[in-house]
Amino acid sequence: MLTLAMIVKNESEKLGRCLESVRSIVDEIVVVDTGSVDDTKKIASAYGARVFDFQWVNDFSAARNFALEQCEGDWILVLDADDRIIKASRKEIDDFITNNNSLGRIRITNSFDYDGELRESEANVTRLFPKGLFYTGKIHEQIVSDLPRKNVPIYVYHDGYYKSDKYKRNIKMLELELDEYPDDNYLLYQLGKEYRIIKDFINAEAYLSRCYSGITDIDGYKPQLIIECLYTMLGVGNFEEGLVLIEREARLLSDFPDFYFVSGLFYMELVFSDINKYMRYFPLIEKSYLKCLSIGDTDKYESVKGTGTFLATYNLAVFYETTGDLNKARKYYELSAQYNYKLARKRFEILSG
CATH class of the missing domain: 1.25.40.10 (Tetratricopeptide repeat domain)
Incomplete structure (x- = not known):
């Protein structure tokens, strides 16, 4: 069983786009809301997500670890609301899980502003892993594990930092x-x-x-x-x-x-x-x-x-x-x-x- 785990706040503009891109790939969606005042939780529920509230304590790892605790899947995929999957195959994900004793690094394309010009960077980021692990770090949090990290064919576009503060x-x-x-x-x-x-x-x-x-x-x-x-x-x-x-x-x-x-x-x-x-x-x-x-x-x-x-x-x-x-x-x-x-x-x- 594969669970999508997310933490969100006031993401009504982008959350539906993310969940639509991943709904056919995961078996369960867990969304942890840290204080939205818009329709974020309503949108999450419309996609069948199990929605939980968590009081924001200025610590991304605390919120993510709470989300991980709510997941019922054996494996967990972590995305943000301003992510959307561009390309992924459940079969390839299952093959990776079955044949690799390792964590999965997905390929994320990030858009950013460079002197008024849209540019993009690409990075391999650990976002697929077995249940039981946890994050550390209040920001730019990292998953803690001694397991090797290998690339898994999941391609994501992220635009959360483009022209943002x-x-x-x-x-x-x-x-x-x-x-x-x-x-x-x-x-x-x-x-x-x-x-x-x-x-x-x-x-x-x-x-x-x-x-x-x-x-x-x-x-x-x-x-x-x-x-x-x-x-x-x-x-x-x-x-x-x-x-x-x-x-x-x-x-x-x-x-x-x-x-x-x-x-x-x-x-x-x-x-x-x-x-x-x-x-x-x-x-x-x-x-x-x-x-x-x-x-x-x-x-x-x-x-x-x-x-x-x-x-x-x-x-x-x-x-x-x-x-x-x-x-x-x-x-x-x-x-x-x-x-x-x-x-x-x-x-x-x-x-x-």
Whole structure:
């Protein structure tokens, strides 16, 4: 028996969309409401959910663990109201449960705003597991288990952070938890990441630097930490330390397109910050984006869609245009436009005018 477990609050606009996408896959739906004043509970009941109330205590794990306790299924799938399943097969889920003594990581596409442009990132997140486990962490909660984690073919789209103010809420909760666990590297990473998203690069650098000083290569989020550090160093203009970081971590991230993508941005900003001093790094801009394209988009890491394809191709075209090589610029704008990237199509039309 497979149970869907959810915690919700005032999600009447999105909950029905989520439940409709999953209703044919699960045997039971458990919805824990943390204080809705809209039609959230009514919508959940209409989809046959067992609905429970839980008083919000500023702790996502507490609410999720209460939801897990109400589940009757042997296995549990966790989703949020602003998730919706894009692709999944009950047969493939059952095969995974039967043949793997492991937890299931589903593939989540997250939409976010990047300087007014809709972009998407993809990550494998543990959301399918046997009954009896529990969460820890007041926010960005993690399931506790020593079992291995393997990818299961469940694909989900999440749009809860697109043009939202949840980042400020997250920062407050993370800071409270960090007061309790001041040396927790994962909390430092998440807090630095939240500050970087809202472009508070000073605070972001402080937390990310503390995290980096204590992280090891076996920590699964180290690749993402390095990416966050580089974008933050770009934000504050910390070029010298950024150069050291790129050189130090290049071997670890040799198959990560996002690393070469941010490296290309870094080298470009570096060179134009002082052309005479940094001109020797100019060829590395082109080299970085070509490396992105040689790797392509990947599902190994949490990655922004397009860093190995159309975004790298677009930035490479911009590079060629700024150097006056318009033939190559048109070529790469056209290649990027083939992915329906509007900025590339617009620029290609201008240059082909």
